[in-house]
Amino acid sequence: MKNILRTVSEQFGSLLDSGANKLDDWFIKDVHKIAITGLSRSGKSMLFTSLMTTLKYRSEENYNCLPLLKSLPIEFVEGMKLDAIESYELFPIKDHIQSLENQRWPKPTEQLYGFRLTIRLKETGSIKKYLLPHKEIVFEFLDYPGEWITDMPMLNKTFSQWSDSAWAQQMTEPQSYYAQEWHHFTRAFNFDLVPDDDSIACVVNEYRHYLKKSKAGGISLLQPGSFLISGSGFDWEHHGFAPLPTKVTSDLSNPWNKVFSNNYQLFLNQWLKPLKENSFKESDKQIILIDLFEGLNHSKLHLQQLKETLSNLSETFVYGNPNWFSKTVLRNTAIGKVAFVATKSDLIPESQKPQLLSLLQDITEGARAKFEEKDIEFDHFLVSAIQATDPGLSKNSLRYTNLQDEYIEVEFEDIPTSLKSMNRDENFPVLPVKVPKDFLPRILNGRGMDRLFQYLLE
Amino acid sequence: MESNFEQPTYRPKIKQTPLHEAQPVQALPEKSIRLDLDDDKNSGVSLWLWALGLGVLSILSFSVFHAIQTIDSYFNTYPILSSFLGLGLGAFILAIALLIYKEVKGYLDVSQFVDSKVDLKALETLGDRHSTLNKLQNHASLVSKSSYASRCFRQFESAINSDLSNHEIIGLYQSKVAEPILKKAEEVLKKESFVSGGLAFISPNTLIQTLLFAWISVRTLKRIARVFGLRPGITGNWKLIRVAAENMAAQSFFDLATDEITNQIGSSLAAKFMENSAEAVAAGALNIRLGKALIQLLNEAKHG
Numbered sequence: 001m002k003n004i005l006r007t008v009s010e011q012f013g014s015l016l017d018s019g020a021n022k023l024d025d026w027f028i029k030d031v032h033k034i035a036i037t038g039l040s041r042s043g044k045s046m047l048f049t050s051l052m053t054t055l056k057y058r059s060e061e062n063y064n065c066l067p068l069l070k071s072l073p074i075e076f077v078e079g080m081k082l083d084a085i086e087s088y089e090l091f092p093i094k095d096h097i098q099s100l101e102n103q104r105w106p107k108p109t110e111q112l113y114g115f116r117l118t119i120r121l122k123e124t125g126s127i128k129k130y131l132l133p134h135k136e137i138v139f140e141f142l143d144y145p146g147e148w149i150t151d152m153p154m155l156n157k158t159f160s161q162w163s164d165s166a167w168a169q170q171m172t173e174p175q176s177y178y179a180q181e182w183h184h185f186t187r188a189f190n191f192d193l194v195p196d197d198d199s200i201a202c203v204v205n206e207y208r209h210y211l212k213k214s215k216a217g218g219i220s221l222l223q224p225g226s227f228l229i230s231g232s233g234f235d236w237e238h239h240g241f242a243p244l245p246t247k248v249t250s251d252l253s254n255p256w257n258k259v260f261s262n263n264y265q266l267f268l269n270q271w272l273k274p275l276k277e278n279s280f281k282e283s284d285k286q287i288i289l290i291d292l293f294e295g296l297n298h299s300k301l302h303l304q305q306l307k308e309t310l311s312n313l314s315e316t317f318v319y320g321n322p323n324w325f326s327k328t329v330l331r332n333t334a335i336g337k338v339a340f341v342a343t344k345s346d347l348i349p350e351s352q353k354p355q356l357l358s359l360l361q362d363i364t365e366g367a368r369a370k371f372e373e374k375d376i377e378f379d380h381f382l383v384s385a386i387q388a389t390d391p392g393l394s395k396n397s398l399r400y401t402n403l404q405d406e407y408i409e410v411e412f413e414d415i416p417t418s419l420k421s422m423n424r425d426e427n428f429p430v431l432p433v434k435v436p437k438d439f440l441p442r443i444l445n446g447r448g449m450d451r452l453f454q455y456l457l458e
Numbered sequence: 459m460e461s462n463f464e465q466p467t468y469r470p471k472i473k474q475t476p477l478h479e480a481q482p483v484q485a486l487p488e489k490s491i492r493l494d495l496d497d498d499k500n501s502g503v504s505l506w507l508w509a510l511g512l513g514v515l516s517i518l519s520f521s522v523f524h525a526i527q528t529i530d531s532y533f534n535t536y537p538i539l540s541s542f543l544g545l546g547l548g549a550f551i552l553a554i555a556l557l558i559y560k561e562v563k564g565y566l567d568v569s570q571f572v573d574s575k576v577d578l579k580a581l582e583t584l585g586d587r588h589s590t591l592n593k594l595q596n597h598a599s600l601v602s603k604s605s606y607a608s609r610c611f612r613q614f615e616s617a618i619n620s621d622l623s624n625h626e627i628i629g630l631y632q633s634k635v636a637e638p639i640l641k642k643a644e645e646v647l648k649k650e651s652f653v654s655g656g657l658a659f660i661s662p663n664t665l666i667q668t669l670l671f672a673w674i675s676v677r678t679l680k681r682i683a684r685v686f687g688l689r690p691g692i693t694g695n696w697k698l699i700r701v702a703a704e705n706m707a708a709q710s711f712f713d714l715a716t717d718e719i720t721n722q723i724g725s726s727l728a729a730k731f732m733e734n735s736a737e738a739v740a741a742g743a744l745n746i747r748l749g750k751a752l753i754q755l756l757n758e759a760k761h762g
Contacts, residue, residue, distance in 0.1 A: 062490040067617030068626060070633055074490050177466060299468055350620050382621075390482060391620075401481045413471040427468040441484040447621040 031138040032456060035335070037317075038289030039220050039309065040146035040228075043343035043385060045106040047289065048143060049096040050385035050443045051453075052117065055080055057444055059119070066450035071137070071457040078120040078134060085140060088114025103435040110229045113143040137457070142283070147225025148275060150309065152316035154223055155272050159241070159249075159264035160257075166223060166243035170210075174301045178217050182210035191248045191256045197238075200259065204240030218298040221309045226271065234271035239263045276316070285337045285456050286317065288367070292342050292359060296415070297430035300422045303363065307419065311366030319376050338371070338378040339452055340364045346384035346447065347431055349412055351395040357382055358417035379455055383448035388433045400433045488616035509553040571600050571688055571756070578628050578636075587624040594631060601687025606642055608687050610635045640757060643685045647749035650678040655742030659734045671741060678749050686756045 038044045057063045059077040066072075084090035091113045096106035117139040154162055170179040185206045193199065204227075211222050222228070227236045241260040248254050290310070295303035319335050342360040345353060360380050371378060389400045397411045410431060416422035436442050576597045581590045598611040614634040618627065654674045661667035 063487045064490045064613060064616045065487045067630055067634070068622075174466070299466060353621075387484070399477065399481070407477045407479055407481050409475045409477050411473045411475075425468055426471050428472055429470050431472075436481060436484075438483045441486045444487050445484060445619070447619065451626070 030135065031140065032285060033140045033283045034285045034287060034456065035142055035283035035317075036287045036289065037149055037313070038146050038287075038343075039150060039291070039306075040215065040225065041108065041294060042146055042289040042291045044143055044146070044289055045096060045109055046385045047343065047383070047449075048091055048141065049093060049100070049106055050446050051449060052082060052091075052093050053097070053440070053443050054446065054449065055117070055119065057440075063444055065444045065446075066453075068450035069454050069457075071454055072119055072121065076122040078122055080117065080119045083116050083118075085114035085116050085142075088112060088142075091115045091141070091143060100435055100439045103437065103439075105435055109143055109145045111145070114141070115143075116140050144275075145225070145229050147222075147228050149313060149316075150221060150225045151223055151272055152276060153312045155268060155276065156315070159261040162223070162264070163243040163249045163260075164246060167246060169221060170243075174217070174299060174305065175214060175219055178214040178219065179210055181213075182206060186245055191244065191254065195256050195259050200240065201237065203242050203256075204236065207242035208236075218294050218302050220294070220302070220306045221312075224267065226267075233275075234267055236267075239266050241267065283335055285339075286335045287339045287341055287452070287456070288313075288364075289341050289343050290360065290363065291344060292356065292363065293344055293347055293428070293430050295363075296428040299427050300419060300424050303419055303422065307363045307366055310364060311369070314367040314370045319371060319374050336376060337456065338376060339381055339455060340367075340378065341381045341383050341448075341452060343383055343385065345382035346387050346389045347398075347400075347433070348415060349392065349396050349398045352412055352415045353382055355415040355417050359415060359419075362418040381448055381452045381455070383446075383452055385443070385446050385449065386436075386439060387442045387445045387447060388436055389431075400431050401436060403432050403434050405434065488612075490613065512553050571686070578631070582625060582628050585624045587622070587627055590624050590627055591618070594627075602684070605687035606685045607635070607639050610638050636757075639685060640753065643682050643749075643753050643757075646681050646685055647678065647746060647753065650674065650681060650749065651742040651745040654678070654745040655738040658741035659738035667737070667741075674745065675748055678745055679752055682749055682752050683756070688756070 036044055036047070054065050055072075058065050058074060059080050062074065064074070082090070082093070089111065099106050119137045119139075121135050121137060123135055157165070169175055170183070189203065208227055211225075211228055214222055215228065224236075226234055227240065241263040244256060244260060248257055251257060288310070290306070292303070292306075295306045317335055319338075340360060342356060345356060348356055357380060360382070364380065368378060389398045392398045392409050392411070394411065396413075397409055399407060399409050401407050408431075412428070415428065576593055581593060584590070594611075594614075598608070598615075601607045601611070614631055617630060617634060622630065654671065657670045657674060658667055661670055
C-alpha cells in the first residue's frame with residue numbers, strides 16, 4: 001500500500017514539476033532552436049567557442065563586446081549557463097579553450113553535440129518586473145560534423161543513382177585530378193569476382209583514400225563523408241560501399257552491385273534517416289556556415305562546387321513558417337529564418353569585405369532559390385570568431401603570424417564579387433594563421449557575431 | 459600508369475612580405491561603464507564652498523583688520539597681518555571671478571549645444587560612416603566630461619569597430635547614447651516632480667510654497683541639463699528660465715483658485731487637505747511640463 005502511495009505521489013510530483021516547467025517555458029523562456037549547418041572546416045567549433053567565451057566575459061566581467069546585440073542588453077544580463085540537451089553530449093568548450101591556450105586551433109567536430117545556452121535577463125517592464133522578475137533567453141544548438149551534412153542528399157537516391165552521380169563528379173574537374181588513383185584501381189579490379197570481406201574492405205579503403213585526398217585538396221562534395229570520421233555511428237568497415245563503374249551498376253545481377261546496394265540501404269536506414277529525424281527536425285532557425293576561403297584558396301571550380309553543394313543541401317531541410325497552432329499544438333517545426341554566414345572574415349582586409357559579402361550572396365544563389373515560394377527570412381553575414389589578423393599598411397593589406405612565428409604583411413588584389421568575375425587560373429592562397437598568444441582579447445574583439453545573433457533573436 | 463590530369467597551377471592574387479617585428483598584443487575591450495553613478499554633484503559645489511569660505515574669511519579678516527586699525531591705525535606696525543588680509547581678499551575676488559566665468563560658460567554651452575544639432579536622419583541618408591563619427595564626436599565634445607551623457611558616449615565609442623556600417627553606427631548611438639539619456643532624464647524628472655508635489659502638499663503658506671517651487675524648478679532644470687552633459691549654471695538659458703517663470707505664474711494662479719475654492723467650501727481640515735492635495739498634483743504636473751520642455755529642447759539637439 002505504501003509503495004502504491006509513494007508511486008502515486010512521485011507521479012503527481014513529477015507531473016507538478018513538468019507542469020511548472022511548462023509554465024516557465026511559456027512565461028519566462030524565449031527558446032530559439034538553432035541548427036548550425038556547415039560543411040567540414042567551415043569554422044563551427046571556433047564559432048561556438050567564441051560565442052560562449054564572449055557571452056561569458058560580457059555577462060560576468062562586463063566587457064563591452066557584441067555591441068549590436070540589443071536583444072541581450074549588457075546591463076540586464078544577470079548570468080548565463082551552459083548545459084547539455086537530454087541524450088546529447090555537452091560541447092567541449094574547456095578542451096577548445098585549452099587548445100587555444102596551447103596555440104592550436106580547436107579540433108574539428110567528429111561527433112554530435114547538443115547544448116543549451118541559457119541567458120537570464122532582468123525584466124524591465126513596469127508591471128512585469130514585479131510579477132516575473134526575470135526572463136530567460138534559451139539557445140539550443142546542435143553541432144554535428146560537416147561530413148554528415150554532405151551525406152543528407154543521399155537519402156533521396158538509390159545506390160545506382162548515387163553511384164552514377166558520384167562517378168560523374170569524379171570525372172569532372174576539380175575532382176578528376178584527385179580521383180586518378182581510385183580510377184586506376186577500379187580499372188584494374190575484377191568486379192566479376194564474388195565479393196568477400198577482404199575484397200570489400202580493399203575497395204572501400206581505396207575509395208576512402210580518394211575521399212581523404214580530395215578533402216585535403218579542398219573538395220566540398222564528398223560522399224559518404226561519414227566514412228571519413230571516427231565519430232559516425234555507422235560501421236563502414238564491415239558494411240561499407242563505394243561508387244561502382246557504370247558497367248557494374250547497370251548489371252543488376254552483379255554480386256558487387258547487390259552487396260553495395262544492401263550496404264547502402266543499411267547506411268540510409270541505420271544511420272542517415274535516424275540522424276535526420278533526431279538532429280535536424282527540431283530547429284526553427286538555421287545558420288549555414290560557409291568557408292569561402294576554402295574555395296578561394298583553390299580555384300573557381302572549387303567555388304562552383306561549393307555553390308552546387310549548398311544548393312543540394314538546402315533540399316535536405318524542412319523550410320517554412322508554421323503558424324502558432326501548427327507549431328504549438330501539432331508540434332510541426334520548420335526552419336523559418338536562415339542566416340548564410342561566411343566565416344573567418346578576418347582573413348581579408350577590411351576594404352575587401354563588401355566584395356566578400358557579394359561573393360557570398362552569389363554562392364548561396366542556388367540554395368536561396370528553394371525559399372522563393374515560402375515565407376522564409378534570410379540574410380547574409382560576415383563573421384570572424386576571432387580577430388587573428390591586424391590591419392596592414394595599405395587599405396588592401398593585412399598582417400598575420402604564420403605557423404613559423406613570422407609576422408607577415410599580405411597585399412591583396414581585389415576579391416571577386418561573383419563566380420563570373422573570377423578567373424579560372426587565379427586563386428587566393430589561404431593564410432596559415434597561427435593562434436595568437438593574445439587569443440582572448442582577439443576573441444572578444446571578433447566581428448559580426450552580434451549582428452548575426454541579433455538577427456536570429458529579432 | 460601515366461597521369462591523365464596535370465596538377466593545376468594558379469596565379470596567387472596575394473603578395474606576402476615577412477616583417478621584422480612581432481605581432482602587436484591586442485587589448486581587451488573596454489569594460490562597460492556604470493551608467494547609474496550619480497552625476498557630477500561635487501564639481502560645482504566645491505567652488506561655491508570656497509567662495510563662501512573665502513568670503514567669510516575676508517569679512518572676518520577685514521573685521522579683524524578694522525579692529526586692529528582701530529587699536530593701532532598704523533599699517534607699518536603690522537605688515538604680516540595686513541599682507542595676509544590682502545591675500546584673502548585677493549583669493550575671494552579670484553573665486554568670485556571664476557564663478558562668474560562658470561556662469562557665462564554655462565550659458566554659452568547651452569546655446570552652443572542646442573545650436574550644434576546632430577541630424578541623425580540626415581547622417582543616415584548621407585551614409586558616410588566617417589563623417590557620422592566626426593559629427594557625433596564633435597557633439598560629444600560639448601558635454602561635461604564626468605556627466606551621464608559623457609559616460610554613455612564613452613560606452614558608444616568603445617563599441618565602435620571598423621566592421622560597423624553607417625546605419626549600424628547610428629543605431630548604436632541611439633541605443634547606447636540617445637535612448638539611455640532620454641530614459642535617465644525622464645527618471646530624474648519623475649523624481650523631481652514627486653518632490654515638487656510633496657513640497658507643495660506640506661508647505662504651510664503660499665509664500666513658502668512659491669519659494670520652494672522656484673527652488674525645485676531650478677533644481678529640476680539643472681539636474682536634467684546635467685544628464686545631457688550640460689552645466690547651465692544658475693542663469694542657464696533664457697528658454698529654460700522662461701519655461702520656469704511661466705510655471706511659477708501658473709502655480710500662483712492655481713494657488714489663488716484653490717484658495718478661493720477653500721473659502722467657498724469652508725475652512726475645515728478636509729477642505730485644507732483637499733486644497734493641498736490639488737496644489738501638490740498641480741505642482742507635480744507643472745514640474746513635469748517644465749522638465750519635458752527642457753528634455754525636448756535638449757533632445758532635439760540629439761535627434762535633429
